[in-house]
Amino acid sequence: MNKFSRLMIWIVSLIGIAQSVWLVGLVIPIDYLSPVVTQTIQTDTPWMMIGAAIVSAVVALVSLMMLIMAIFAPRKADQLRFESPHGRLSISKSAVEKILQNRIMTQNNVNHVTVKLRLRTRNRVVRVSVNAVDKLNQDLVKLGEEIQNNVVDEIQQLMDVEVKKVRVKVTPFEASSRREKASRPRVV
Numbered sequence: 001m002n003k004f005s006r007l008m009i010w011i012v013s014l015i016g017i018a019q020s021v022w023l024v025g026l027v028i029p030i031d032y033l034s035p036v037v038t039q040t041i042q043t044d045t046p047w048m049m050i051g052a053a054i055v056s057a058v059v060a061l062v063s064l065m066m067l068i069m070a071i072f073a074p075r076k077a078d079q080l081r082f083e084s085p086h087g088r089l090s091i092s093k094s095a096v097e098k099i100l101q102n103r104i105m106t107q108n109n110v111n112h113v114t115v116k117l118r119l120r121t122r123n124r125v126v127r128v129s130v131n132a133v134d135k136l137n138q139d140l141v142k143l144g145e146e147i148q149n150n151v152v153d154e155i156q157q158l159m160d161v162e163v164k165k166v167r168v169k170v171t172p173f174e175a176s177s178r179r180e181k182a183s184r185p186r187v188v
Contacts (some may be wrong), residue, residue: 020057132147
């Protein structure tokens with residue numbers, strides 16, 4: 001989770017918790033809370049008090065869960081930073097995706113390759129999703145395993161981080177909406 005999303009969740013959850021406390025103090029007469037909240041008319045109607053308590057409890061639970069999620073959610077990153085006594089190195093996620101895309105296209109005879117990386121900064125773990133279209137009518141299971149091995153090797157070589165999961169989806173040429181066969185010489 002990036003910093004802006006985390007900040008927005010913090011703000012919304014704190015507002016939600018404050019709103020639920022305000023609603024309870026507004027409707028249900030509580031000794032110390034009600035005079036502080038506001039000078040307003042409170043009711044003694046039981047269904048109104050129960051309804052306000054239920055709405056307030058739901059809002060408070062959702063806000064509390066959002067706050068816990070903002071605190072404990074793992075951070076995602078757009079780049080991975082390495083630090084050593086000799087200096088710092090940052091590797092961009094988009095650069096790694098482009099390198100993986102080119103390697104898959106050149107080594108596996110596939111077209112329309114899309115690669116998506118998910119980097120976790122805390123434990124330096126990478127998850128990769130690959131979509132490709134087979135252009136030579138190969139065995140798709142074997143091709144998927146080759147792509148998976150190429151991705152793991154390339155990430156180990158580039159970033160030296162653990163690859164947690166590689167998900168490969170290879171579409172056969174006949175089922176693809178993007179029809180582009182392997183490049184063959186044109187005879188005129």
